[in-house]
Amino acid sequence: MRRRLCIPDLGSARAVILHRPHTVVTALTRQLQAVGLQVECFWPELPAVARAADYLFIDVDTAHDDQFPWAPGEAPLPTIALIGSEAPGRIEWLMNFGADAQILKPVGDNGVYSALLIARATFDARIGLAGEIDTLRRRLGQRQTVVQAVAVLAARGKSETEAYEQLRGMAMAWRVSFEEAAARIMSSVNGPRDTRTNKGSDLG
Amino acid sequence: MTRIIDLGLLFSTTGPYELMGRASRAGALKAIAQVNADPERDIFFKSVERDPGGDIDAYAPLCEEILNNSSARHVIGCTTSWSRKEIIPSLERMGGVLWYPTPYEGFEASDRVVYAHACPNQHLLPLLDHCFGSYGKRIYLTGSNYIWGWEMNRIARELSGRNGAEVLGERYVPIGSTDIERLVDEIAVLKPDFVLNQLIGPSQYAFLDAMAALRSRDPAFAGRRCPVLSCNLTEAELPALGASTEGVISAGPWFRGLAPALPGNEGRQDFGSSFEAAAHASVMMLARLLADTAGAEDLSLPELLALPGAETLGISARTHHVTLPVAIAEVRNGVFIPVKTYAPIEGDPYLTQIHTSVAQPLLRVVK
Numbered sequence: 001m002r003r004r005l006c007i008p009d010l011g012s013a014r015a016v017i018l019h020r021p022h023t024v025v026t027a028l029t030r031q032l033q034a035v036g037l038q039v040e041c042f043w044p045e046l047p048a049v050a051r052a053a054d055y056l057f058i059d060v061d062t063a064h065d066d067q068f069p070w071a072p073g074e075a076p077l078p079t080i081a082l083i084g085s086e087a088p089g090r091i092e093w094l095m096n097f098g099a100d101a102q103i104l105k106p107v108g109d110n111g112v113y114s115a116l117l118i119a120r121a122t123f124d125a126r127i128g129l130a131g132e133i134d135t136l137r138r139r140l141g142q143r144q145t146v147v148q149a150v151a152v153l154a155a156r157g158k159s160e161t162e163a164y165e166q167l168r169g170m171a172m173a174w175r176v177s178f179e180e181a182a183a184r185i186m187s188s189v190n191g192p193r194d195t196r197t198n199k200g201s202d203l204g
Numbered sequence: 205m206t207r208i209i210d211l212g213l214l215f216s217t218t219g220p221y222e223l224m225g226r227a228s229r230a231g232a233l234k235a236i237a238q239v240n241a242d243p244e245r246d247i248f249f250k251s252v253e254r255d256p257g258g259d260i261d262a263y264a265p266l267c268e269e270i271l272n273n274s275s276a277r278h279v280i281g282c283t284t285s286w287s288r289k290e291i292i293p294s295l296e297r298m299g300g301v302l303w304y305p306t307p308y309e310g311f312e313a314s315d316r317v318v319y320a321h322a323c324p325n326q327h328l329l330p331l332l333d334h335c336f337g338s339y340g341k342r343i344y345l346t347g348s349n350y351i352w353g354w355e356m357n358r359i360a361r362e363l364s365g366r367n368g369a370e371v372l373g374e375r376y377v378p379i380g381s382t383d384i385e386r387l388v389d390e391i392a393v394l395k396p397d398f399v400l401n402q403l404i405g406p407s408q409y410a411f412l413d414a415m416a417a418l419r420s421r422d423p424a425f426a427g428r429r430c431p432v433l434s435c436n437l438t439e440a441e442l443p444a445l446g447a448s449t450e451g452v453i454s455a456g457p458w459f460r461g462l463a464p465a466l467p468g469n470e471g472r473q474d475f476g477s478s479f480e481a482a483a484h485a486s487v488m489m490l491a492r493l494l495a496d497t498a499g500a501e502d503l504s505l506p507e508l509l510a511l512p513g514a515e516t517l518g519i520s521a522r523t524h525h526v527t528l529p530v531a532i533a534e535v536r537n538g539v540f541i542p543v544k545t546y547a548p549i550e551g552d553p554y555l556t557q558i559h560t561s562v563a564q565p566l567l568r569v570v571k
Contacts, residue, residue, distance in 0.1 A: 007362070011556035034313035034523045036556030109296055109314050113554065 008120045011036045013054040018046050018067065020059070024082060024107050028057060031112035051076050055116060060094050061085050061105075072097045078123035080115050082107065100126070142179035149182035152189055209494060209501045211236065211249040211487070212270035212300075214281025214291075219258015220380060220405040224283045224479055227440035228305050231475060231483030232280045238472075238484075239491045247494050249487070252276050260286055267291040271298040277501060278303065280486050285309060285351055292316060301505045303486035306479060307436045307456065309355040310553040316505065319525045320468070320489070321482040322457050324359050325552040325559055327435040330530045331455035332363055332400075334544055335433060340397030341369035346387055346411070347402030349376040356402045356435060359555070372396050377403060382410035388418055395424055398453075400433045408437075412448040431534075438477035439540055449535045457482065457528040459540045466528060467518050467548065485526075489517045518548070525551025 015037045019025050029039045042050065048069045050056065056077050061084040065072055073096065081099035083090075084106075101119035103111050146167075153163035171181035213232055215225040236249045252274040256262035263282070270276050271294070279295075280303045282288040288304050295302055295316040302317045310323040345360055347353020357374060364371050372394045375387050384407065391399060403411050415432055419425045428451055437454045456478045458465045465473040468485025475481040493508045494500045500508065508514065509521045518527035530546035547564050550557075 009556075010554065011558070030315060031313070035554045036552075109292065109316060110312070113311065 005117060005121060006124075007117065008054075010116065013037045014052075015039050015055040015057065016046070016050045016053040017041045017057040018050075018059060018063070019043060019057065019082065020062070024059075024105055027107040027109075028082075028112060031107075031110065035113055035116070037116075053077055055080065055119060057082055057103075058097075058099070059084075060090050060099075063093070063097070065097070068097075074098075078116075078119035080119050139177065139179050142183065145186055146179060146182040149185040152185060206246055206248050207494075207498070207501070208248045208250055210252050210274040210276035211490075212267070212274070212276040212279030212281065213251050213253040214256065214263065214267055214270065214279050216256050216258040216283065218255070221258065221283050223440050223444060224306065224436075224438075225258075227438070227477050227479035228280075228283065228483040231305070231480035231485075232487050234475075234480070235484040235487030235491070239487065245491065245495050247491060249491070256287070260290060263287040263290045264294050267300070267302075268294045268298060271295075271300045275501075277301060278490055280305065280483060280490075282306070285312075288317065299504070303483075303490065305482035305486045309352050309359075310555065311355065313523045313525070313553050315524070317524060318486065318489075318505065318519055319523075319551060319553070320486045321478065321526075322435075322455075322528055322530070323525060323551045323553050324356065324435075325555060325557075326457065326528050326530055326549055327455040328356055328359055329363070329559055330544075330546055331433055331435060331453070331532060332360060332367075334455075334532050335398050335431070335453065336367055336369055339431060341367065342372055342395075342397045343369055344372050344391055344394060344396035344399045345374040345402075346399060347376055348379045348404045348407055350379060352404070352436075353402035357400065360400050377407045377411075379404065380406055382406050384411045384414055387411065388414040391415075391430075392418055392422060392425070396430060398431050398433055402435070404436070408434075409445055409448075412445060412452065416448040416450070438479055440477040440479050442535070442538065442540070447538070449538070452535045453532065453543075454535075454540065455530065455532050457530065459531050459533040459542050461540075462531055462542055462545065468526070489519065489526075492517060520550060523551060523553055525553055527551065 015032050017025055017028055017039065020043045025041055032039045044067060046068055054077060056079045058079060058081055060081045070076060075098060078100045081094050081102040083102055083104050100122035101115040103115050149167055150160060150163045153166050154160050158166065167181055168178065171178045174181055213229060215229040216222060217226050217229060236251055239245055240248050252270050254266035254270055256266050267279060270279055277299060278301045282302065282304050283306050285308045291302060292314055303320055304317055305320045307322045307327055343364060345357040347357055353376060361371055373390055375390065377384055377387065401408065401411065412432065432452050434452055434454045437452060438456060439460055442449060458478045458481050463473050464471060465475060465481045466485045468489045469481055470488055475484065493511060493514060497511060509519060527548050527550045529548045531542050532544040533540040533542045545564055
């Protein structure tokens with residue numbers, strides 16, 4: 001499938017650079033400003049406000065987990081790795097921390113614009129996939145509920161296939177997922193008991 | 205005391221885009237003569253010239269030759285983006301600066317280059333805006349198979365989406381190919397409101413000939429219906445094209461007859477085309493930056509642009525793009541006739557700023 005690049009709105013975007021004062025930062029800042037972004041530099045700690053930025057540049061040569069107010073792999077914004085040393089240990093750290101694009105140091109006259117586009121597209125795809133995986137996991141987790149709901153319907157004198165079709169029909173009529181329809185049936189069956197249980201535990 | 209300063213010139217005066225290269229070269233030479241004849245200036249330019257002859261692989265070595273064999277730090281040169289991108293690494297390595305005086309597709313802001321002609325917000329955006337309003341929103345895109353055509357048409361597709369326009373077709377032709385029958389056949393069937401043409405050299409010439417033939421045999425294309433648009437056709441190429449250019453609509457910073465020309469021309473407008481005018485303006489702007497400051501010839505481009513008064517030249521210290529007027533002109537009886545002009549706008553290579561083009565009354569047309 002051909003992917004059409006959605007160009008992000010960079011004119012009002014904010015970039016944060018986590019790197020000690022250095023010519024790398026000067027070159028990066030120049031390129032970012034030429035594209036139209038606002039730039040802020042931090043060192044050695046990344047404050048929590050950095051979460052609100054649109055792009056983050058990190059120095060893989062010196063970075064360590066404690067610098068970031070989030071767990072490895074959970075960066076809340078597109079992250080671009082500035083790679084100097086190609087020592088495998090540093091690359092391993094980067095693989096764990098996660099980045100959406102990379103630029104090799106020294107940073108020269110170009111390379112930032114394409115990194116911004118790639119980082120944004122990769123980040124958005126990553127977030128989209130994570131959401132999709134969440135949904136699939138949830139549905140997988142509800143398999144047991146589906147089996148139970150089909151059994152409940154079948155107990156009313158239908159074959160298993162008919163019960164399955166009936167559940168599908170209900171899901172369509174209610175405009176919900178198959179799993180959600182199954183959950184509704186089970187809660188209508190178990191409902192009163194569930195409520196009592198909850199009340200009981202609340203009181204307890 | 206007058207300082208003698210070497211100045212590189214790197215244009216192809218032969219090859220597929222020789223007419224453009226020659227126009228740029230003529231503008232640069234005109235400015236050098238003007239600077240050197242001015243007793244008020246404390247600088248004298250000595251040109252150090254190399255001619256790549258349209259050979260892409262000759263640009264970087266010849267640029268390095270200029271920077272190695274003379275004291276020149278500034279080079280006025282290149283017609284295509286491809287050649288410009290070829291020499292940027294040499295400029296970086298050897299501390300040179302390129303003044304690039306031809307239109308291009310944007311998405312670059314080298315610390316080593318001044319972009320002295322128009323980028324898309326100064327040619328393509330106003331041109332499409334004008335034509336969506338005047339001709340319609342069913343469009344066809346074509347171009348030569350390389351970065352200029354690809355990127356310009358990508359921008360056009362994006363703008364079409366935003367303006368409710370429909371792209372009926374998009375087709376590319378290899379550089380130098382004159383095999384454009386299929387392209388014109390498709391246009392004849394689709395009957396778009398206009399064709400955005402990013403073809404270059406012989407392909408463009410063959411295409412315009414075939415479109416002229418189509419106009420004479422199909423009434424749906426007769427008269428001023430379905431015009432062909434260009435963002436780089438200027439007076440420099442008209443003589444090579446003849447009658448087939450009739451009705452072509454082009455955008456650029458200046459066309460003959462408009463006054464004043466570019467801000468950097470300092471009031472002069474005796475140019476054959478905007479290629480010539482932008483090259484002239486490049487040398488004149490450089491002369492302004494170097495004059496009256498001993499040792500300025502050894503400063504980097506950012507340092508030069510930080511000198512007092514430099515901002516009045518209209519070269520953005522942020523992007524190194526030049527603020528330019530915008531004109532839209534149509535070929536009538538073999539001559540570009542300006543139909544619309546816009547107030548000067550800052551070059552926005554990454555299209556990240558808000559664009560509101562302010563049409564202004566047609567600038568004074570000089571006889």
